[in-house]
Amino acid sequence: MARPVTSITRFNMTALALGLAFLYLPIVILVIYSFNASRLVTVWGGWSLRWYQEFFNDRAMLEAAWMSLSVAAVSATLATLLGTLAAIGLARGERFHGRALFSGMLYSPLVMPEVISGLSLLLMFVAFSIERGFWTVTIAHTTLTMCFVTVVVQSRLVTLDRSLEEAAMDLGCDPVRAFLLVTLPQIAPAIVAGWMLAFVLSLDDVVIASFTTGPGSATLPIRIYSEVRLGVKPEINAICTLVIALIAVIIVVASFASKLSNARGENAAPL
């Protein structure tokens, strides 16, 4: 029996407030201190945008930020392409031999400790004497984030009515065109959500990037990490606040995209 929705009690409110505080208080403090006028991170010296200005004048930081964004964009795009193809193979393909093994191997980066993935990639790049830099980080991030795209896209594909594709073929589409004209528009929101997830994952990865990056191609998290080891400047707070803002925007957009995807899924369902 479903109980009627109870009104919010004092106890619920307190629990909710404590929970949210536990999650977001550190971030709130970080954001507030990014507007600190003082040179010292822990001493409040009044409101100021000085550290944001500092960041936009810091060439090395800007380069790292640009590096991070381009790695994230390129690796997310590659991961989306490969991840979507893998999802199609798993959801639509005939029952090929080794299918279970393939899907298990595909999802292994989800549970593999990042140190191990990073180290193994580093060893591979060294073994093939590939110079480390932008492309090695990008490839590493593609292998990390691809499985997330596969999970998102596959879950949409399996709920998609198979007869839509058959109807397209019945009406004169070869299988490729049936996919492009009918299936792709149906799973597009899931693909967009998958891309954004991959982008965010790449943007905040330190471990794998630190193994696979080379001199002069540090990503923003690595740059921040190395700066912090020399002492925290309020400029770091400003950068982190910007990154948080970017990620928040992406998450909101992604959740709208997946909501749209689910709504379409319901409409496509038989009566």
Place this chain on the structure above:
Amino acid sequence: MPLLRIEGVAKSFGNFRAVDTFSLDIRAGEFFALLGPSGCGKTTLLRMLAGFETPDEGRILLGGNDIAHVLPHERPVNMMFQNYALFPHLSVRDNIAFGLRRAGMPRAEIATRVAEMVALVRLEGMEKRKPDQLSGGQRQRVALARSLARRPQVLLLDEPLAALDKKLRESTQGELMELQRRLGMTFIIVTHDQEEAMTMAGRIGVMDAGRLVQVATPRNLYEAPATRWIAGFVGDINLFDGQVIASGHSRLTVSTAEAGTLTVSELWPPVTKNVVSVAIRPEKVKLSRRAPANGEGDAQTINRLDGVVADVNYLGGVTTYKVRLESGAILRASMANTARLDVDAYLAGQRVVAWFTADDCLVLEQ
């Protein structure tokens, strides 16, 4: 030469033989129904005609060409799906135009054809709506228009009315028949609903366990079922097992344990076995308070059974009775309620005489 000839087609899924050496000819312009219980292979057969499954054996000849291994998009056949499979991201107009665009038809011609189709299924003013803004009946009509737009040689319909409520289903049955007559197109419909098949189709093929067991007009299917199974599957029937004890003058005398000795007319082809079942449809059984006078029909050919009304079900148009015979067996009878007042109704517990003529009985081999 029939338009469509299915020749010894078989299809297995693993160890399960879904369609088993199936042969059937379908003429151009025919409305044909494939009727069978769920899991009998009728949908698999339809999917082989559409090209979504390839037969393991046999040929499918359309206008003399074997299309058994032709891909779905290269067949001059279209299918209307059970759940309609409308493209949710496209409007009604784009759904209907979808197949025409793929065929490379010029724009102006597409517009004309779509307008024609929209008018045909009476969806004027709905062209810009998306499928989720339509009612169930409207979606059904969009699906129909979309599958008719390419003017296929054969239209396949997979349980096209299953998702509609009863009233809408009845009116849509009429519309489908009218449309098929007007277009002169060949329709093959798959259904598990015998009433639907009988209403719409010119011929019905009954399938059981992957095989075609009888092809007949609705009347012949109902009045002269080929086997005991079909007799029980199509409509309601009373069956009494017994043995032939005498024959002659195209009459058989059958001794049954449950209904005593019955006289029945012999059908063509004659029964070859001694052990048979006598079948009688409930509406052919008449009830009366007294035994019918000999003047009523030929006394020789009337079977009379004494019994007690055990159960009465008033259904509006008809009333069904269960009569307990002296042997304890139940005989079902149904009578049309031709009068508004219940002057000719029987009550539970009442003694009645159930009677039927020899011509109304069927003899089926067991």
